[in-house]
Amino acid sequence: MxxxxxxxxxxxxxxxxxxxxxxxxxxxxxxxxxxxxxxxRNYVTIQSMANQKCPEAILKQTGEEVYFPSETVSDKETYITLKWVGEKGFKKASCTVYGTLGGISELIIDDKVIIKKKI
Incomplete structure (x- = not known):
């Protein structure tokens, strides 16, 4: 060989x-x-949706752009709530996204309910 x-x-x-x-x-x-x-994968999807839709909704309502939430609350399965502290247009904002609804289910700015969907 x-x-x-x-x-x-x-x-x-x-x-x-x-x-x-x-x-x-x-x-x-x-x-x-x-x-x-x-x-x-589900949690990442919910979080991505919240990070996209919530800042847009807050900008539309207050005129102030938000970037990084000051607090995040979630059960890591069905919902995520992002909270921001504002500087000019608002004092505090809270935005909740449920995976089953596919969009913002609750938006509260300075204790005023802007969006409230039933789950």
Whole structure:
């Protein structure tokens, strides 16, 4: 067997071993892992929606732009409430987003209810 043939078999063997290692490392996720991943995706979706819609609604109502909430309250499954402290246009604002509603379910600015949807 020539050196070229030996080299070819060595490369093919390395590829075969690589495929076997990758195939064995891909294990099926357990139901608990799937559920945890689903909960994380849901929370990220709710949080992204709140971070997009709430500042727009507050800007529309007060004329003041808000960026980072001063407080965040959530059960990490169904809702998230973001709270801001204002400087010029308002003193405090609270915005709640429920995943089941798909938008702002409650917006309170300076103790005045702007949006209130039933859940």
């Amino acid at each position: 020539s050196e070229t043939s030996k080299m070819l078999w060595a490369v093919l063997g390395a590829f075969a071993i690589g495929f076997i290692v990758v195939g064995l490392s891909k294990q099926e996720e357990s139901p608990e892992q799937k559920e945890a991943a689903s909960m994380i």
